[in-house]
Amino acid sequence: MPPLGGLDQKAGPQLVKTPASTTSPAYLSRRAQASGGQPINYLMHTALSRPELISLAAGFVDQGSLPVAEVDDAWRTLAAEQSLAHAALQYGTTAGYRPLRELLLEEQRTADGDPPAMRNLTPEQVVVTAGSNQLLYLLADMLCDAGDIVLCAAPTYYVFLGVLKNLGIRAVSAATDEQGLIPEALEERLEQLAKAGELGRVRCIYVVSYFDNPQGVTLPADRRAKIVELARKYSTEHKIYVLDDAAYRKLRYVGDDVPSFAAFDEDDTVITTQTFSKSFSPGVRVGWGVLPPELVQTFCDVKSNIDFGSPNLNQHLIYEAVRSGGWAKQTAALCDVYRTKRDAMLRACERYMAGLPGVSWRHPAGGLYVWLMLPEGVDAGADGPLFRAALDAGVLYVPGGFSYAGEGEPTANNTIRLSYGVQSPARIDEGIRHLATAVAAVAR
Amino acid sequence: MPPLGGLDQKAGPQLVKTPASTTSPAYLSRRAQASGGQPINYLMHTALSRPELISLAAGFVDQGSLPVAEVDDAWRTLAAEQSLAHAALQYGTTAGYRPLRELLLEEQRTADGDPPAMRNLTPEQVVVTAGSNQLLYLLADMLCDAGDIVLCAAPTYYVFLGVLKNLGIRAVSAATDEQGLIPEALEERLEQLAKAGELGRVRCIYVVSYFDNPQGVTLPADRRAKIVELARKYSTEHKIYVLDDAAYRKLRYVGDDVPSFAAFDEDDTVITTQTFSKSFSPGVRVGWGVLPPELVQTFCDVKSNIDFGSPNLNQHLIYEAVRSGGWAKQTAALCDVYRTKRDAMLRACERYMAGLPGVSWRHPAGGLYVWLMLPEGVDAGADGPLFRAALDAGVLYVPGGFSYAGEGEPTANNTIRLSYGVQSPARIDEGIRHLATAVAAVAR
Numbered sequence: 112m113p114p115l116g117g118l119d120q121k122a123g124p125q126l127v128k129t130p131a132s133t134t135s136p137a138y139l140s141r142r143a144q145a146s147g148g149q150p151i152n153y154l155m156h157t158a159l160s161r162p163e164l165i166s167l168a169a170g171f172v173d174q175g176s177l178p179v180a181e182v183d184d185a186w187r188t189l190a191a192e193q194s195l196a197h198a199a200l201q202y203g204t205t206a207g208y209r210p211l212r213e214l215l216l217e218e219q220r221t222a223d224g225d226p227p228a229m230r231n232l233t234p235e236q237v238v239v240t241a242g243s244n245q246l247l248y249l250l251a252d253m254l255c256d257a258g259d260i261v262l263c264a265a266p267t268y269y270v271f272l273g274v275l276k277n278l279g280i281r282a283v284s285a286a287t288d289e290q291g292l293i294p295e296a297l298e299e300r301l302e303q304l305a306k307a308g309e310l311g312r313v314r315c316i317y318v319v320s321y322f323d324n325p326q327g328v329t330l331p332a333d334r335r336a337k338i339v340e341l342a343r344k345y346s347t348e349h350k351i352y353v354l355d356d357a358a359y360r361k362l363r364y365v366g367d368d369v370p371s372f373a374a375f376d377e378d379d380t381v382i383t384t385q386t387f388s389k390s391f392s393p394g395v396r397v398g399w400g401v402l403p404p405e406l407v408q409t410f411c412d413v414k415s416n417i418d419f420g421s422p423n424l425n426q427h428l429i430y431e432a433v434r435s436g437g438w439a440k441q442t443a444a445l446c447d448v449y450r451t452k453r454d455a456m457l458r459a460c461e462r463y464m465a466g467l468p469g470v471s472w473r474h475p476a477g478g479l480y481v482w483l484m485l486p487e488g489v490d491a492g493a494d495g496p497l498f499r500a501a502l503d504a505g506v507l508y509v510p511g512g513f514s515y516a517g518e519g520e521p522t523a524n525n526t527i528r529l530s531y532g533v534q535s536p537a538r539i540d541e542g543i544r545h546l547a548t549a550v551a552a553v554a555r
Numbered sequence: 556m557p558p559l560g561g562l563d564q565k566a567g568p569q570l571v572k573t574p575a576s577t578t579s580p581a582y583l584s585r586r587a588q589a590s591g592g593q594p595i596n597y598l599m600h601t602a603l604s605r606p607e608l609i610s611l612a613a614g615f616v617d618q619g620s621l622p623v624a625e626v627d628d629a630w631r632t633l634a635a636e637q638s639l640a641h642a643a644l645q646y647g648t649t650a651g652y653r654p655l656r657e658l659l660l661e662e663q664r665t666a667d668g669d670p671p672a673m674r675n676l677t678p679e680q681v682v683v684t685a686g687s688n689q690l691l692y693l694l695a696d697m698l699c700d701a702g703d704i705v706l707c708a709a710p711t712y713y714v715f716l717g718v719l720k721n722l723g724i725r726a727v728s729a730a731t732d733e734q735g736l737i738p739e740a741l742e743e744r745l746e747q748l749a750k751a752g753e754l755g756r757v758r759c760i761y762v763v764s765y766f767d768n769p770q771g772v773t774l775p776a777d778r779r780a781k782i783v784e785l786a787r788k789y790s791t792e793h794k795i796y797v798l799d800d801a802a803y804r805k806l807r808y809v810g811d812d813v814p815s816f817a818a819f820d821e822d823d824t825v826i827t828t829q830t831f832s833k834s835f836s837p838g839v840r841v842g843w844g845v846l847p848p849e850l851v852q853t854f855c856d857v858k859s860n861i862d863f864g865s866p867n868l869n870q871h872l873i874y875e876a877v878r879s880g881g882w883a884k885q886t887a888a889l890c891d892v893y894r895t896k897r898d899a900m901l902r903a904c905e906r907y908m909a910g911l912p913g914v915s916w917r918h919p920a921g922g923l924y925v926w927l928m929l930p931e932g933v934d935a936g937a938d939g940p941l942f943r944a945a946l947d948a949g950v951l952y953v954p955g956g957f958s959y960a961g962e963g964e965p966t967a968n969n970t971i972r973l974s975y976g977v978q979s980p981a982r983i984d985e986g987i988r989h990l991a992t993a994v995a996a997v998a999r
Contacts, residue, residue: 137849138758138793143697146856155648177644182868183634190627200621200838204599241685245862253587274860314582349582394644394867405581412590416718417861418689422869423838424626 142278149273150513153493158507165542166507167529170324170479171393174533176448178392178432178441185431195427203423205411207239207399211430215399218433219371219383222360226374236402238410241421243358243386243398247271250354250382253406253413254314255280261354262300263317264292266482266514266526268324268356271317276517281312284519289473291330292318294337300519301345311348315382316341318353320372321360322478325514325528329369329476336375343380352403353381361390361442363477364450379403387429389479390442397421397429449479455536456481456529456543463547470550482511483527489554492524500549506542586722593717594957597937602951609986610951611973614768614923615837618977620892622836622876622885629875639871647867649859650851651683651843655874659843662877663815663827666804670818680846682854685865687802687830687842691715694798694826697850697857698758699724705798706744707761708736710926710958710970712768712800715761720961725756728963733917735774736762738781744963745789755792759826760785762797764816765804766922769958769972773813773920780819787824796847797825805834805886807921808894823847831873833923834886841865841873893923899980900925900973900987907991914994926955927971933998936968944993950986 158166189195206212213234220229240246251271255261257279263272265284275282283304286296297316304310316338320330330338342351355372372381386398402410414420432438457474460481464470469486491497492510501508511526529546531539602610633639650656656678664673684690695715699705701723707716709728719726727748730740741760748754760782764774774782786795799816816825830842846854858864876882901918904925908914913930935941936954945952955970973990975983 135790135792135794137847138698139853140697140700140703142700143853143857146697146853146860149856149859152649152856152859171646174641174645177641179634179637179640179644182640182644183630186627186630190623193623196623196626197618197621198838200623200626200836201618202615202832202837205596241862241866248861253584253590254582256584256586259584270863277856277860346579348579350579388646392644392868393646394642394871396862396866396868403581409583409587409590412593412596413587415593415596416590416721417692418685418840419714422685422840422866424836424840424869425866427838 164507168507168509171533181437185428188431199424199427203420205415205420208426212237223370223374240398242396243384246384246400260313265520269513282516284516291328315352315354319356326482327475327480339375355383357385359478365476452531455539456531459540459543463544479532481529485525489525497553504545504549506545608951612951612953615977625881629872632875643868643871649855649864652870656681667814667818684842686840687828690828690844704757709964713957726960728960735772759796759798763800770926771919771924783819799827801829803922809920896975899983900975903984903987907988923976925973929969933969941997948989948993950989
């Protein structure tokens with residue numbers, strides 16, 4: 112078993128050589144020194160080094176339904192037209208392939224019901240990145256100095272929390288319920304910060320707005336409107352943006368879509384980020400964002416320093432897949448696959464956990480995660496007894512504690528994020544059964 | 556004509572909306588505020604806004620010889636084997652696709668003649684990035700705090716100089732001749748820094764080692780050995796790395812290959828960066844590096860924050876292209892294309908410039924650039940009379956002054972970087988003819 116207390120250790124590839132003794136030590140920048148310790152690296156290392164585990168941890172996507180035929184169609188369309196193929200294999204621009212940016216804006220506008228608030232958005236405001244993770248990193252880096260504040264839900268996407276921490280940015284959380292971030296709790300937090308004289312350091316309110324990571328909850332329309340309003344109200348010194356991470360929007364298995372935050376935004380308060388990683392293919396790795404106009408040039412400057420624009424080929428492939436309907440087809444197929452898996456996980460939770468006192472879970476209408484809440488006092492953390500017992504039983508999960516910011520709401524260590532993305536329904540059932548045994552043993 | 560004094564202005568896409576007057580101003584981080592002003596943005600903007608210009612500026616690659624057939628073969632190989640296709644479309648690891656990393660190390664070792672110094676290198680030390688630009692950025696960011704020093708040639712790759720400047724890193728140059736960086740000049744610079752008590756801030760010596768950007772010169776083997784020795788000798792407080800940017804290595808049109816710096820490195824002093832952008836396709840955008848073992852984990856931590864690993868699909872495509880020989884075939888074809896273009900440019904220089912007093916140029920054995928040296932006192936800068944006269948005559952070039960670091964050797968403003976990558980031989984001839992007219996008029 113790998114060391115469980117290893118979260119602050121380097122958990123990635125082991126180095127096979129030690130630095131030559133004849134030379135001086137390497138110097139690492141302060142930024143580099145602060146770059147490690149992402150829990151996801153530890154989890155991936157554990158999963159890779161113990162392939163026999165049933166991993167309910169990974170945010171990986173279902174392997175069997177990856178869109179081989181759709182990518183094949185997209186590539187053949189490019190290859191059939193030499194000028195298209197040449198354009199795809201040449202350098203592109205930093206902001207991204209213009210026809211794709213137009214298409215994506217149109218798509219979002221249509222999905223949101225063409226609300227008046229979105230009429231003024233232009234393709235110039237759309238930027239394409241290497242997944243939405245890069246977009247989130249770049250935005251954090253360009254909006255925040257070290258010591259600045261990002262407000263978020265408790266809990267929220269733990270990889271982004273890790274990025275913020277590594278950049279020296281303070282994440283401050285507000286309470287949530289089964290509908291996600293509670294506007295009144297957010298306002299209370301903003302009031303506290305105002306009283307402490309720290310409002311001028313708040314740069315944005317980060318929300319995973321659809322089937323969020325990790326709780327699987329979706330913010331209803333009225334909360335979206337209210338959160339935008341709060342951002343405006345408290346933008347006294349500088350603008351406080353709403354950073355709407357809509358990564359899971361297309362993965363809805365029941366119910367109706369909700370307009371994105373942009374639909375409630377009259378004055379360029381909202382930044383939307385989305386990605387094709389979950390709804391199409393993480394290996395193609397294309398994300399995109401819609402930025403307020405005043406941020407576009409600086410965003411491109413920052414991105415230009417880092418990679419000079421995302422791979423042009425991938426943007427052309429995605430363009431063809433969106434244009435031809437391949438993306439929509441793939442998304443529909445994925446929803447069928449994940450609905451079945453979600454049902455398998457919820458059924459297994461019902462079957463194996465319903466009898467466990469104090470154990471409950473959320474019922475997501477989409478996305479990839481089920482959020483499990485255990486009795487108070489049960490420590491589900493990576494150093495705690497349950498994580499160890501689960502590993503012994505052959506199951507890997509993401510400790511819910513990872514998803515809590517360092518400030519604001521207290522960390523609920525009695526929580527677990529389960530993913531049904533990768534495993535088959537049968538393995539999901541088996542994994543939950545083993546996990547239930549471990550929970551029963553530890554909670555006893 | 557676009558404003559010529561616009562290098563410090565924002566030269567990218569124009570924003571169509573002004574920030575809403577009802578909200579507070581945006582806050583941009585100090586890092587974001589320092590992110591702009593890359594001359595390349597200005598040049599690309601000029602080229603895009605005046606498509607009638609003969610651009611001898613762009614580092615773009617020849618459009619007609621982009622490897623459509625090779626990418627097609629690579630994709631078909633993946634698509635034919637479902638497990639391969641699925642792997643390519645799934646998430647990968649931050650360091651990169653392991654079989655590709657093995658192949659690339661093997662390739663470099665073979666190209667370098669399997670020297671003893673390289674026997675200990677392992678695939679764990681190979682990392683894959685989104686082009687070598689991302690690798691250079693990440694290395695600068697992880698090795699240097701603001702105020703630290705990178706030593707380089709005068710002149711050197713101006714986009715990297717821009718990245719260093721934006722990160723607050725000092726670039727200090729040493730003199731070059733027709734064989735590139737002069738070791739004695741480098742040692743003198745190191746001595747100066749030592750006397751000034753600044754040696755402890757020197758983090759690396761950056762060299763574009765083959766057909767460099769911008770001079771087109773290649774460092775001979777003895778200079779490589781000597782530069783590695785100097786790095787070791789002056790690594791008194793911290794290790795000073797040699798950062799070997801071998802981007803153009805495969806584009807050799809005459810003469811024999813030279814072993815890379817790694818062949819002269821007994822103790823992990825050398826970092827090698829390479830890219831498929833120039834030798835295969837910039838749209839596929841895969842670069843790679845070989846790092847000293849002590850840097851690998853931190854590098855992956857930093858990259859993991861930024862993008863979680865480069866697109867897996869692209870790495871699989873490149874793997875297939877390298878494995879199948881498609882890359883080698885493409886490189887050979889490219890060398891034929893570029894040799895012809897280089898010859899066209901050198902012939903045109905001879906034809907139109909040989910009679911101009913005080914004008915000379917280097918004769919590159921590979922790469923994409925011809926370095927033009929004008930009489931002392933001729934200002935070829937973007938705000939100078941020649942740049943304006945050249946634009947009026949329909950030609951765009953890169954002012955050589957961009958390629959000089961802020962410290963060390965003085966900036967030679969009477970220089971020009973010409974690229975023969977994009978234009979046809981006929982257009983190259985025409986461009987040089989117009990440029991010669993402009994030079995003659997301004998130098999008169």
